Amino acid sequence: MTTIEPVPALTPEGTPQRQGRTFADGLRNALPKIVLAPSFAVILIFVYGFILWTVYLSFTTSRILPVYKWGGFDAYYRLWSQPNWYVAMQNLAIFGILYIGICIAIGLFIAILMDQRIRAEGVLRPIFLYPMALSFVVTGTAWKWFLNPGLGLEHTMHNLGWESFRFDWLVNPNMAIYTVVIAGVWQASGFVMAMFLAGLRGIDGEIVKAAQIDGASTIAIYRRIIIPLLRPVFLSAFIVLAHMAIKSYDLVIALTGGGPGNATELPSTFMYSYTFTRNQMAVGSASAVMMLMGITAIIVPYLYSELREKHQ
Amino acid sequence: MSFLEIKNLRKKIGNVEILKGIDIDLEKGGFLVLVGPSGCGKSTLLNAIAGLLPPSSGDIVIDGQIVTDLHPSKRDIAMVFQSYALYPNMTVEENIAFALEMRGVDKASRETAVKQVAKTLQIEHLLKRRPSQLSGGQRQRVAMGRALVRQPRVFLFDEPLSNLDAKLRVEVRAEIKALHQNTHATIVYVTHDQIEAMTLATKIVVLKEGMVQQVGTPAEIYNRPANLFVADFMGSPAMNMLKGRVSDAGGQQGIVLFGNETTKVAMPPSVTADLADGKDVILGLRPEAITDAGLADPQARSIARIEAEVTMIEPTGSDTFVTGRLDGASFTARTRSDVLVELGQKFPFSFNLDKAVVFDPQTTSRID
Amino acid sequence: MSFLEIKNLRKKIGNVEILKGIDIDLEKGGFLVLVGPSGCGKSTLLNAIAGLLPPSSGDIVIDGQIVTDLHPSKRDIAMVFQSYALYPNMTVEENIAFALEMRGVDKASRETAVKQVAKTLQIEHLLKRRPSQLSGGQRQRVAMGRALVRQPRVFLFDEPLSNLDAKLRVEVRAEIKALHQNTHATIVYVTHDQIEAMTLATKIVVLKEGMVQQVGTPAEIYNRPANLFVADFMGSPAMNMLKGRVSDAGGQQGIVLFGNETTKVAMPPSVTADLADGKDVILGLRPEAITDAGLADPQARSIARIEAEVTMIEPTGSDTFVTGRLDGASFTARTRSDVLVELGQKFPFSFNLDKAVVFDPQTTSRID
Amino acid sequence: AEQVEVLHWWTSGGEAAALNVLKENLQKQGVTWKDMPVAGGAGSAAMTALRARVTAGDPPTAVQLLGFDLRDWAEMGVAANLDDLAKKEGWDKVIPAALQNFSKYDGHWIAAPVNIHSTNWLWINKAALDKAGGKVPTNIDEFIALLDAFKAQGITALAHGGVPWQDGTLWEAVVLSTGGPDFYKKAVLDLDPAALSGDQMKKVFDTMSKLRTYFDQNFSGREWNLSTAMVIEGKAGAQEMGDWSKGEWLRANKKPGTDFVCIRFPGTQGSVLFNADQFMMFDVGGDAEKAQLKMASAVEDPAFQIAFNTVKGSVPARTDVSNEKFDDCGKKGMADLAEASSKGTLMGSLAHGYAQPAAIKEAMLDVITQHLNGQLTTEQALKRLPEAVKAAK
């Protein structure tokens, strides 16, 4: 015994017409892809095309300019026989981890402080942001002086009577890389702060209220609700910082010039100098390929997990 | 000819099948109310009609045109979202006018239209505010306004009045009714409010877990529920379900209720079939059909008087609901609010069997 | 001694004064229901009690402690938000358990508690989902669960059941009632549902535009509304307001209704004062006090029979509302759903004056 | 109109003023000067820009280039041919042969040399020197003794900036001083592996380690001019640096002879390690070629050579220019140059790209710098040096 009313049969004149897919409809459906296409095409050519070109170059004998004479793995062999290269990679590991970690920590910390309805926000915000505005071509000099034991902080402390004060990392080959971290953090953390602040400002206030009612302390609210909600911002910050860490060039050149010795050599300075000042373009390309492979190894799994988890 | 047809519509999200083959049709100018328990797929169905969620299979036909693949903006539909979905960057006025603007209506006409709608919804003083500066009910009214300002082919309303106070709700309800009557708009409406469903609908569809349970006019749904689910779901407090057994004893077919074997109640007139003696049945009786003796319908053909112990008394102002116990099974009666009744008392209830329906406990369907 | 006291609370946002000096007190274990038109400040008041919106002036005292400056997390309050405010990054389970976790409850106990609450709210199968994967009513139940899982000093509920179907609503309502009775929790509850207000409250506060209109038990509010606003607001359909004049003619004081000068109705028993002859009054009568003759309360002391033209018939399933016209003024009567009445017909209505109240049209207050 | 586009890294005030002489000269001949200055990293940024321009198929007319870079570029087939002009103006006779090695490729003139810097100079603060006895050192041992004397005065004995090219400049002077020109040729110019790791070289590195002890602790990364300033102010006794350092002294209103003393690095008198700026002419074809030749000619104009080099601290690239306008140091430089050129002891500076191609130069500087900074011991440095050279070849 069925209780569901049967669907009445369609009357002949009511036979539905399937809406023909007109060109305009096709266009509408394709529109999002059309909008994205130019960007993607440009990226394909100017990034991936160039990567392929670089890979090819690394197998040639190019020195001052690209030549297309096959050189096999010679460039890679040379690359891996350079002690500088090992130093550069080790430095990148130290620098990258500290720089990204500290920038995110400080950036988030300041952003959270700034989000507490601070009176002087308009004054403080530019103070934390301005280092990004200054080119390292010049701030490098200021930092160099500031960190130099004979001119800067240590000198001032001695003048002030604190004779035992020591801060000579800049000239100490074992510590110099950390001064690069300090200057790098100074430069980029403000921007990270801005990203986090934008993220914080986008969070629905009701949710925070709910958490307060749930008895969460301010710290717990940040730890459990807000920071997890800022997850996409962490992704952005990570990408921005990772790319800056990998590309850091000005910073090192202006601050230490890669020294003392080769203590602050980074893959980017290595690559630049081999490509453009040492006239070993093939080796430079090989180092670029190694860098890209390293980046792939780190970024791709990260991206994969990050992008996949969003929409289970 | 039906104006809106939904044919064997299915929707899967992930592994869950949310709509399991829905078939509905609605004539032009019809007012379809969708009801069903929370999470049964009402919003999903509205979204599919609007074109916001592509169905997994099945078709949607509006006015003879298969729109299943048509873009939402081309369907000429207005919708009120359960979650409001107001544009945070626009004022109330701009929110309401937006759809008109998109359709190229000129500024002056837009303004008149917005004024008009705002007046109806009593939000004239809020026109310059942003959604974040409104109370819940005010937001909901803005969402309403966004739909009412238009003259689409179909209106879709998803619980549009849930956050309004009763008085305002009555007023807006009347407004919707007037809109429907004056413009002959075709409307699909989701609500949990029985009064809304009963007073507005020309047709009610009861959904459960993505399947249609019954389609009918409000009176059919209320008085002749197709099965136990519909009977239980529509009406508040719910229909009383009393277990019993068919008894032919004494020549006339009747029902003996478990827990009160002595009283045999007459077979309700809604049952025309001849039932086997001893068959288990469920007798369904709405609370308003069980009253104190004073309130009993004097014109009723068959009334059973049954004494039962009072276990709960709930005054609602206009009435008092009295819960009685009949050996394990309890039932709710609606009585006058000033009835004299006490907890624990043996109270004589009048059961108006004219209004009763009978269900088969096995199939859960109604027995005619 | 009162447990929750609100003293002359005011709240301004921008230039708008939203709460204009609210005074409320509630005893320990009391169940206060806040009602009022949309936008009158109910949510704002709850937010102030919770500490989420600092009041502009006035004090809030919980259990003898002034908490006006206390941080929300220190007030030991549970709240259900009108907008749900679920944590989008957490599953349903985590949402519900969060408050317990914050209070250092161990994992096992949390799990038991969550299970328990989820069962009550029928959301056990959703525990692993995120809010974005839930229907409107399901979200609301999760929001409910977040409060119910706790044992705070005060519960604040902001229209917690508005998106639930009637059946579920009855069940959850019963659950809240049980919670209140078993734990003697102190509860402040906002609702637009009259039944919820009447069945749950020990005390109702009626707000209008940020001002308290009346405080009283449900029966007081319903039967003896303090003024026209409360009378009109509580109850659905609203109380009928019939204009008339006091008449001493014939020795006995009564009221002559405009539009039906011939029939003098008796002065309702609720009025004890001696009113001046010819004074304008408003006679308030709820729809259920106006019925067809058959349904009229046989025990009523004074019933007036008045014939009027039927202008609208609204069946709601359980009843039928019949609107009659009495010279310009119309009124709504609630009759049996199977009453025989036709549009345009002159129909004899019974007015039960025992239930009537009288208002002064000047002051809008009730006359005793 | 005729136009020359000139890529160079002479951007500081004095240099620019000097270049202006050239610019005006050309303008008088109807040639407009399109300036393309790219400073930084001793021309490394300019090299990058140059690569981009050449790759884009749009090279500048003339580019300031050093040493082996000239050859490397010429090898790519992008150089112009100046033979006719050179013949007409007799460049072959007036430009030192050691320099011609670089100005010519495959026997053809490709560049117009502007100046010759030499790097093996020592700049001493006269007051400090007087305090230490006033005698200028003529060999390493005397030099060390002098440094000890400075140290005793409580000043930094040797002002040095720890940057690879400065380390290299010091190192090449020590090589020249320790082993003489022949050893320099063998080790630095011919890269004889035995010379690079032999006893002589050990002595060089030992000397470097010794000199390191006379630096102040903040030398790392310091720009050369700050070190010069230390000497000027008497905070330091001496500095080994190229002749451009004189500009700083003059700027501070110090006089050669009275305030400071310029001598060849102890033990290197008679030899000159040079570093020369040249304008390499790129193959631009057509109209631009005429302007290009006019410019080449103007560069070799003695008036320009004088005007430019008096400012720059260097000496003219042509040996037939009068020394009248030059100060004592300049005169000495010119004399030394002529002497070395005739003796065959005018040799390219390693640190400035005139001894080895960039790859080898940088590889050697790596070792030198790391050794000076204590990252390599002398033994390791001796082992690494030939290896690095080999790897970079």
Next chain:
Amino acid sequence: MSATQETVSAGSARTARYFIYAALIVLAVVYLLPLYVMLTTSLKSLDEIRGGDMLSLPREPSVAAWVKAWGEACIGVSCVGIKGYFWNSIKMVVPAVVISTLLGALNGYVLTKWRFPGHKIVFGMMLFACFIPFQAVLIPMARLLGFMGLSNSTAGLVMVHVIYGLGFTTLFFRNYYEAFPDELIKAAMIDGAGFFRIFWRILLPTSGPIIVVTIIYQFTNIWNDFLFGVSFAGGESSPMTVALNNLVSSSTGVKEYNVDMAAAVFAALPTLFVYIVAGRYFVRGLMAGAVKG
């Protein structure tokens, strides 16, 4: 009225605020130190710079260096200061920032609200593009620019900056729009808005904070870029950074630190201006009240 009322002290909240302000002020001082060094240096004479303490205040402050940096310092053969290069940079930065931000916003919009199969791969590839070392693209880029006839032109430079900024702008907007409720897009579709209208009228007006972040990022990166500027624009059309670099990093010339520092501050003025002005537009709680739950 209750008899025993105790006021809860707001003391702990006040301590917390003191801590917040103290922390912020300390951090601000640290961040400002290098700027302090630059500013004081620019006001000192060269002698004082050589002889003195970097951190001391200038003994005889003078703005001579500023005047010189602005209008007299030599950059190459012309000694007219850095003022002329401002305009070069502006001509390059403004179009590049506007175009890349707009494209990034559109891309983010498509990648979150108009998903198509494979959108994650597309996004992943665009993200990965952020990491390509610019040194590696210089030569092929020069080749292509030469091929397109854009070598040595501002248009070419703008194009390069747009291309290599796309990955970031897309990233920023995608992540921001990810949190934007889909219901609003649905509502707009129902209201009859098409692809671009939804973007223009609904999404973009609520993107204040992220637009600010993106503009700041792009503006500073492009403004401060040296490598592309030096390689793809030459001579008089050089951007500011190239001029600044020419001013400060002459290798064998005399160094005028005070002028360098003044020039650096000048060079940073537009970026500072952007930060101060744009920074205000981090708007709070834009989203609240739009949707339930």
